[in-house]
Amino acid sequence: MFAMSSGRRALLEQLLALKDEAGSHSPSMLTIVEEVPEVAIDVDACFLSNPYATELFLRRLEADLIATRRIRDVLEFYPSQNTVVAANLAGFLQVPAERIFIGNGAIEVIQAVLHRFAKRKIAVNIPTFSSYYEFAPEGVQVVQHKLNKADDYRLDVAAYLDFIRRERPDTAVLINPNNPDGGYLPFAELRTILAGLREVETVIVDESFIHFAFEDDQFTMRSAIGLLDDHPGLVVVKSMSKDFGIAGIRAGYGVMAPQRVSALLANGYLWNINGLAEYFFKLYVEPDFQREYELVRVRYINESQEFFRALGRLPGVRITPSMANFVLLELIDGPPADDFVFFMLAAHGVYTRTCSDKIGLQGHYVRIASRTLEQNRRIIAAIQASLEAWQPEDAESTSASSLAG
Amino acid sequence: MFAMSSGRRALLEQLLALKDEAGSHSPSMLTIVEEVPEVAIDVDACFLSNPYATELFLRRLEADLIATRRIRDVLEFYPSQNTVVAANLAGFLQVPAERIFIGNGAIEVIQAVLHRFAKRKIAVNIPTFSSYYEFAPEGVQVVQHKLNKADDYRLDVAAYLDFIRRERPDTAVLINPNNPDGGYLPFAELRTILAGLREVETVIVDESFIHFAFEDDQFTMRSAIGLLDDHPGLVVVKSMSKDFGIAGIRAGYGVMAPQRVSALLANGYLWNINGLAEYFFKLYVEPDFQREYELVRVRYINESQEFFRALGRLPGVRITPSMANFVLLELIDGPPADDFVFFMLAAHGVYTRTCSDKIGLQGHYVRIASRTLEQNRRIIAAIQASLEAWQPEDAESTSASSLAG
Numbered sequence A, B: 001m002f003a004m005s006s007g008r009r010a011l012l013e014q015l016l017a018l019k020d021e022a023g024s025h026s027p028s029m030l031t032i033v034e035e036v037p038e039v040a041i042d043v044d045a046c047f048l049s050n051p052y053a054t055e056l057f058l059r060r061l062e063a064d065l066i067a068t069r070r071i072r073d074v075l076e077f078y079p080s081q082n083t084v085v086a087a088n089l090a091g092f093l094q095v096p097a098e099r100i101f102i103g104n105g106a107i108e109v110i111q112a113v114l115h116r117f118a119k120r121k122i123a124v125n126i127p128t129f130s131s132y133y134e135f136a137p138e139g140v141q142v143v144q145h146k147l148n149k150a151d152d153y154r155l156d157v158a159a160y161l162d163f164i165r166r167e168r169p170d171t172a173v174l175i176n177p178n179n180p181d182g183g184y185l186p187f188a189e190l191r192t193i194l195a196g197l198r199e200v201e202t203v204i205v206d207e208s209f210i211h212f213a214f215e216d217d218q219f220t221m222r223s224a225i226g227l228l229d230d231h232p233g234l235v236v237v238k239s240m241s242k243d244f245g246i247a248g249i250r251a252g253y254g255v256m257a258p259q260r261v262s263a264l265l266a267n268g269y270l271w272n273i274n275g276l277a278e279y280f281f282k283l284y285v286e287p288d289f290q291r292e293y294e295l296v297r298v299r300y301i302n303e304s305q306e307f308f309r310a311l312g313r314l315p316g317v318r319i320t321p322s323m324a325n326f327v328l329l330e331l332i333d334g335p336p337a338d339d340f341v342f343f344m345l346a347a348h349g350v351y352t353r354t355c356s357d358k359i360g361l362q363g364h365y366v367r368i369a370s371r372t373l374e375q376n377r378r379i380i381a382a383i384q385a386s387l388e389a390w391q392p393e394d395a396e397s398t399s400a401s402s403l404a405g
Helices: A006-022 A029-035 A049-067 A071-076 A083-094 A106-117 A155-167 A187-196 A225-229 A258-265 A275-284 A287-312 A336-350 A372-390 A393-404 B005-021 B029-035 B049-068 B071-076 B082-093 B106-117 B157-167 B187-196 B225-229 B260-267 B277-283 B287-314 B337-348 B373-389 B393-404
Strands: A100-103 A122-124 A141-146 A171-175 A201-208 A234-239 A253-255 A317-319 A327-330 A365-369 B098-104 B120-125 B141-146 B171-175 B201-208 B235-238 B254-257 B315-320 B326-331 B365-369
Touching: A006 A029, A049 A071, A049 A275, A049 A287, A049 B071, A049 B106, A049 B141, A071 A275, A071 B049, A106 A201, A106 A234, A106 A253, A122 A155, A122 B120, A141 A155, A155 A187, A155 B260, A201 B337, A225 A234, A253 B277, A258 B225, A275 A287, A275 B171, A287 A327, A287 A372, A287 B082, A327 B029, A336 A365, A336 A372, A393 B287, B005 B187, B005 B277, B005 B337, B049 B071, B049 B277, B049 B287, B049 B315, B082 B098, B082 B254, B098 B287, B106 B201, B106 B235, B106 B254, B141 B157, B157 B187, B157 B373, B157 B393, B171 B315, B187 B225, B225 B235, B235 B277, B277 B287, B287 B326, B287 B373, B337 B365, B337 B373
Parallel strands: A122 A141, A122 A171, A171 A201, A201 A234, B120 B141, B120 B171, B171 B201, B201 B235
Antiparallel strands: A100 A253, A234 A253, A317 A327, A327 A365, B098 B254, B235 B254, B315 B326, B326 B365
């Protein structure tokens, strides 16, 4: 039990109830602010994005659309069709436009691919992003390859290929870096895995966090997109909200065999990209914008890795090595994750992601997103203070009665 | 052949090529401006929206989001989940939230409903909105009930019910008012039809243009939403872009049996509503906003009906009675619709919708949207001038040689 005032405790109860309603995703900040207006959110460390890239994007949006009033065109008129936006992205991604399917967020790509191409059995690694099993079409089985806590949830290539040979799924999902643990599969290992998955009809590689991973000191990103020629069953999924913090705009894409793109577009997805998402994709491929983005990408990676190290030095917690922009924090002998997360929010205004709903995590885990340098300092202070306010079970009766009095 | 300069003719050729690429939908204004920058679009009478409502919405957006900088929250953070937005709309629509599915535009609702619930055979009336047959899932047949030119494409209830009894579709589509002709099925006739469709598992009534239809001198809107209790197979589809001119935001919804909403949300559509669409729906249900909207709705209906009457008085054309915000204009012994539409654009900057790609229209038709009072005057002048510039076949050799010279 946390030492706190009865007012704060009432707030905590309200927040826990809201979490119960939201199911396997945390309630969004907008929903929280709406439903529990008493909460003052100071830092949103649930939200997975590079805040420097958000600033960069918003400055350009202000200059391009707001100052010029061009935003009216973007909101009023029909956006371009899927193939037009794909053609715009093709040169930048260095793949033919016919391989690109633009989604209303990566989540639409995931849904489209699972609903259209998954036939019998989907293999996921757990822990994973819940939509990969929740979006399985009716009648399609989901089998789980359990990543091991003792290995920091790292994917063991040989064990994984054994699992695939045994289960014979038609669809396999790899998230790289993985969500929610941030574990990274180096490019060479990914190639080995793909070579071993030739019998699997659809291999989804979700690279929504790949912009934060690196293998050299230039922080070079290694995307699987180029491997499609050798692996026609590959589907690379990419969200743009992680890099840019534009979750409200809904922009993502998938790279896959051209006949799959045609199949999806043949009877759907006509105007699934809104005007602002179309504007975003145009901006994204501009060489000047890319140069500026690269600077904030590298800065953010450096700060994030430093943040993770600082978190790892706190007493009472353990972190999992991460190549993403978030880190899993295990509360050792500490409070249950839900209580901890909503206490942090009610008492310190710092919102983090409880992992109590994540299948496959063995312990009390909280997922912490890296934010700005200054916000990361406030997150660390709030975690420290919250752990200090925690009174383990045997002290509970005392603290409860003192609150009641 | 139109009398025009060789420069204009080259422009016309470019535009016709762009139309060929766009398939069964006209290229959007944004695409045209991008691909053929020489074109100066003065009036977009292809775009189906109430421009006064767009002004009203944009004024509020400016005050609420831009002046306050709150637009950042809307773009940056995850929007609320489908059920949260549905709950916000439920009171206003006077239906339980569990019956509402929010879509990324009405087109997503159409896709979701056809892909999930259409099983064997879809019955459409033609002419119709092409997505109702183009989005048919693989293996599902589409049967066409042909509306008659001699009846101004009006739906004959008895003939329609005969067709349904003969074809036994599991899914039937009614657009009311119909697109592209604007024909309106009065509420009493709609009830008769629904009573005759009890064996049809899914009856889609698309009311995207219902805000422009009326049966009394108060311009009262008669929605089928309230009929769901008596007709559990009913699915009412509603786009918001027609009323408000916010096609770039992508906002629509469907009202249907709660178990259908649950089935759709069980494995998809998690964050399909972007932040601006969520903002729109919140604004839409505000009583003050509704009062202001009602004024511009009635003004626009009056002006549109007056515009249609003026078009009908032009020589060389014939109009179809319309209760929507557009009208079908038949070019009698005039130019082919594609040539006419892109000549109007190249020579007068007025963009209209060619119906050359619309199945079921027997003649050369152009669909003209009603815009502001002043723009409607310019549309009429452009149509008149274009018809005067048209030289029928036998005069062609003369004009072609005069151009070449």
